[in-house]
Amino acid sequence: MSAREEVLGRIRTALGPDRHAAPVPDGYRTHAGLSPAELLDLLAERLSDYRAIVRRAEPARLLEVVAGALAERGARRLVVPPGLDLPGDVPGVELAEDHGLSARELDGFDGVITTAAVAIADTGTIILDGSAGQGRRALSLIPDYHLCLVQAGQVVGLVPEAVARLRPDRPLTWISGPSATSDIELDRVEGVHGPRTLDVILIGA
Amino acid sequence: MSTPVYLGMPTAPRGVGHLRGEPFPAAARRALADSQLRRNLGRATATIRAKRAAVVAELPDWEELRAAGSAIKAGTMAHLDRYLEQLEEQVTARGGVVHWARDAVEANRIVVDLVRATGATEAVKVKSIVTDEIGLNEALAAAGIRARETDLAELIVQLGRDRPSHILVPAIHRNRAEIRDIFLREMSDAPPGLTDSPAALTEAARLHLRRAFLSARVGISGANFAIAETGTLCVVESEGNGRMCLTLPDTLITVMGIEKILPTWADLGVFLQLLPRSSTGERMNPYTSMWTGVTPGDGPQQFHLVLLDNGRTAALADPAGRSALHCIRCSACLNVCPVYERTGGHAYGSVYPGPIGAILSPMLTGVEDNASLPYASSLCGACYEACPVKIDIPSILVHLRARHVEETHRPTPEAVTMAAASWVLARPGRLRAGQRAGRLGRLLSRDGRIRRLPPPLAGWTAARDAPAPPAQTFRQWWRSRAGGTR
Numbered sequence: 001m002s003a004r005e006e007v008l009g010r011i012r013t014a015l016g017p018d019r020h021a022a023p024v025p026d027g028y029r030t031h032a033g034l035s036p037a038e039l040l041d042l043l044a045e046r047l048s049d050y051r052a053i054v055r056r057a058e059p060a061r062l063l064e065v066v067a068g069a070l071a072e073r074g075a076r077r078l079v080v081p082p083g084l085d086l087p088g089d090v091p092g093v094e095l096a097e098d099h100g101l102s103a104r105e106l107d108g109f110d111g112v113i114t115t116a117a118v119a120i121a122d123t124g125t126i127i128l129d130g131s132a133g134q135g136r137r138a139l140s141l142i143p144d145y146h147l148c149l150v151q152a153g154q155v156v157g158l159v160p161e162a163v164a165r166l167r168p169d170r171p172l173t174w175i176s177g178p179s180a181t182s183d184i185e186l187d188r189v190e191g192v193h194g195p196r197t198l199d200v201i202l203i204g205a
Numbered sequence: 206m207s208t209p210v211y212l213g214m215p216t217a218p219r220g221v222g223h224l225r226g227e228p229f230p231a232a233a234r235r236a237l238a239d240s241q242l243r244r245n246l247g248r249a250t251a252t253i254r255a256k257r258a259a260v261v262a263e264l265p266d267w268e269e270l271r272a273a274g275s276a277i278k279a280g281t282m283a284h285l286d287r288y289l290e291q292l293e294e295q296v297t298a299r300g301g302v303v304h305w306a307r308d309a310v311e312a313n314r315i316v317v318d319l320v321r322a323t324g325a326t327e328a329v330k331v332k333s334i335v336t337d338e339i340g341l342n343e344a345l346a347a348a349g350i351r352a353r354e355t356d357l358a359e360l361i362v363q364l365g366r367d368r369p370s371h372i373l374v375p376a377i378h379r380n381r382a383e384i385r386d387i388f389l390r391e392m393s394d395a396p397p398g399l400t401d402s403p404a405a406l407t408e409a410a411r412l413h414l415r416r417a418f419l420s421a422r423v424g425i426s427g428a429n430f431a432i433a434e435t436g437t438l439c440v441v442e443s444e445g446n447g448r449m450c451l452t453l454p455d456t457l458i459t460v461m462g463i464e465k466i467l468p469t470w471a472d473l474g475v476f477l478q479l480l481p482r483s484s485t486g487e488r489m490n491p492y493t494s495m496w497t498g499v500t501p502g503d504g505p506q507q508f509h510l511v512l513l514d515n516g517r518t519a520a521l522a523d524p525a526g527r528s529a530l531h532c533i534r535c536s537a538c539l540n541v542c543p544v545y546e547r548t549g550g551h552a553y554g555s556v557y558p559g560p561i562g563a564i565l566s567p568m569l570t571g572v573e574d575n576a577s578l579p580y581a582s583s584l585c586g587a588c589y590e591a592c593p594v595k596i597d598i599p600s601i602l603v604h605l606r607a608r609h610v611e612e613t614h615r616p617t618p619e620a621v622t623m624a625a626a627s628w629v630l631a632r633p634g635r636l637r638a639g640q641r642a643g644r645l646g647r648l649l650s651r652d653g654r655i656r657r658l659p660p661p662l663a664g665w666t667a668a669r670d671a672p673a674p675p676a677q678t679f680r681q682w683w684r685s686r687a688g689g690t691r
Contacts, residue, residue, distance in 0.1 A: 002305070003304075003305040003306060003307050003311060004305040006305075006307055007289075007305050007306075007307060007463065007512070007514045007518065008286050008289065008290070010214060010215070010514065010518035010521075010522075011285050011286040011289075011463075011518055011521060012286055013214070013518075013522070014214060014518050014519075014521040014522035015282075015283065015285070015286075015521065019283045019284060020283065021276075021279050021280040021282075021283035021284075022276055022279065022280075023276070024273055024276040024277050024280060025269065025272045025273055025276060026273065027266065027269035027272065027273075028266040028269040028270045028273055028475065029265070029266045029269075030474070046488065049488075050491070100502075103418075103419045103420075103453055104419055107415075107419060120489070122488065123481075123488040123489035124488060124489065125489045130500070130503055136502060136503035136504070137448065137451075137452045137494075137503055137504055138452050138453060138503075138504075141445065141448050141449065141452060142419075158474075159473075159474050159477050159478050159489075160471070160474030160475070161474075162474075163470065163471060163473050163474040163477070164471070164474070168432065168435035168437045168470050168495070168497055169299070169435070169497050170497075170500070171494075171495070171496045171497075171500045171503050171504060172493075172494070172495040172496075173448065173492065173493070173494055173495075174477075174489070174492065174493035174494075174495075175491065175492060176487070176488070176489040176490065176491050176492075177491050178491065179443065179444050179445035179491050179492065180443050180444070180491050181357045181407055181443055181444045182374065182443070182485070183356070183357040183358035183361070183374055183376060184357070184361075184376075184379075184381055184384055184403040184406055184407070185245070185248070185249070185380060185381055185403065186248070186249050186252045186253065186374065186377075187403040189403050189404050189407040191407075191411075192357065192407055192410075192411055192443075192444035192445055192446065193355075193411060193414065193415075193418065193444050193445035193446045193448070193449050194444070194445025194448060194491070194492060195445075
């Protein structure tokens with residue numbers, strides 16, 4: 001008998017014919033009930049709690065705010081995914097579009113700029129799904145600096161709302177602040193293997 | 206009680222992996238003598254407890270989430286065969302390959318063969334308890350394959366030729382000075398002037414592992430969740446080492462226990478709230494990765510999923526204990542346990558320490574191979590209160606004690622005492638006679654305490670004093686007081 005048949009057979013023997021299970025109680029919240037402005041404020045607060053740097057930008061001023069963030073970071077050579085449509089050039093900054101760069105090549109950039117698919121206000125989480133403007137997973141992982149552009153309309157209140165919006169057939173990366181460890185005496189150290197700095201620009205009125 | 210159905214179901218085999226150790230009392234005694242360990246543990250568990258309490262209090266619907274989590278898991282177990290078949294179908298449809306392993310030996314062989322087929326002699330690993338459970342690193346080493354742990358704590362444990370002592374923070378028993386010494390001794394590229402600040406130690410580990418990540422060809426991981434209806438795998442982590450291992454290699458091999466499955470995509474909305482808050486005490490862990498089969502042009506182009514039994518079906522066959530399989534490995538029960546806080550994880554002799562380990566390990570191995578663990582608890586109930594999926598650990602501990610007594614058929618002093626107590630209490634006359642005899646115990650006492658009882662009761666006084674029986678029994682006092690009757 002194959003291992004598959006044997007394991008499935010053991011499960012059937014173990015459970016027997018009586019497979020009763022109680023229905024799942026659904027009393028938990030599935031909507032935060034916050035206004036769009038409240039969602040943006042909460043997301044900004046929660047991101048800052050994890051020491052991500054949060055900036056706000058009206059759509060017309062996006063380029064200016066991006067330029068300010070890159071200047072503050074001192075980032076001049078960045079990689080961007082296909083489909084990232086900035087409204088123009090950032091003076092003094094070189095943006096290289098990714099078309100299958102190697103891990104070592106990605107390691108040579110000052111940082112990466114991406115958009116996001118969904119953001120969760122309650123937990124301070126931004127989620128990338130690899131579609132246009134977000135790129136493959138290695139892109140937002142190897143460079144040491146990640147600048148993420150989030151549209152106000154992408155912000156939801158709670159985790160279940162985000163899950164409902166996401167497509168499971170896409171590779172998903174949920175990011176809540178910069179990489180961190182508390183493995184040595186539970187002292188939190190920010191910046192391990194993922195980007196050590198996370199900047200977020202919230203785009204909305 | 207009738208013959209329990211769990212008899213005869215194969216348990217995790219002996220001689221491989223890390224589910225068995227020396228008896229708890231002996232290991233605990235040694236741990237209790239280590240004052241450094243107790244200081245580290247006390248500080249660490251208190252810190253996580255406070256963080257967890259704060260983020261749990263933020264959610265007005267925490268109890269509703271726990272209730273949902275518990276019911277989802279119970280429903281999963283009730284139809285585990287169907288969900289596993291569904292998962293296999295979905296993963297396969299999206300370009301992954303599913304393997305089934307009856308036990309640790311078979312899982313190790315599958316993984317070794319898969320790594321060999323790539324021609325690689327090294328693999329990078331995400332922190333994974335299940336691969337430690339089956340002793341995968343040892344099996345790979347025997348095949349000439351170097352498994353590199355990349356989680357900081359697992360790296361500390363691996364370089365120190367040590368064992369993990371906590372589910373979430375495996376090196377919780379080491380302090381910064383010990384970690385610096387391990388790095389200087391074992392990491393050839395550690396900077397000579399390395400200090401013991403956590404930031405400096407973390408930076409040394411980052412540099413040490415960076416080259417390995419960027420050239421890795423094979424990644425090995427466990428899984429926090431697998432979604433039956435979509436075939437999606439999910440790994441939660443903090444450092445980014447998980448993302449590196451899950452994204453950069455050409456080949457990814459994921460080993461998961463069959464109980465880690467969830468039926469629907471929407472279930473993640475519940476579990477991705479329960480797990481981070483219970484585990485690290487954060488609203489959300491820094492990184493969560495989800496992938497479904499193979500995505501062309503993004504991440505590993507070969508994906509293998511190994512579904513492991515290794516005693517899980519034996520646990521499933523015990524209706525009174527099967528909810529131990531609901532565990533999502535958050536470690537909240539360890540941090541609230543007065544026994545764990547004092548003994549640490551090594552005393553449990555298994556990769557699953559603390560209250561959950563005290564029920565899970567004996568169920569995976571068979572109670573006779575971890576017979577002391579169901580007794581490694583004061584039954585205070587704090588673990589049940591903290592568990593995000595409401596596993597009634599105290600009740601299962603008591604159930605396993607009964608199973609142990611039944612299965613061994615050797616009367617323990619506790620069983621003899623309990624049997625004697627029920628005989629005495631059945632008739633008032635017997636109790637009266639027994640109490641008169643008990644007053645003889647005063648002959649053994651000094652200052653109102655009995656410090657050493659003769660065998661077979663010596664075990665009771667090995668770790669505590671017994672109060673001396675009073676000069677007068679309650680019945681005698683009742684008869685003598687004014688107005689007392691009988």
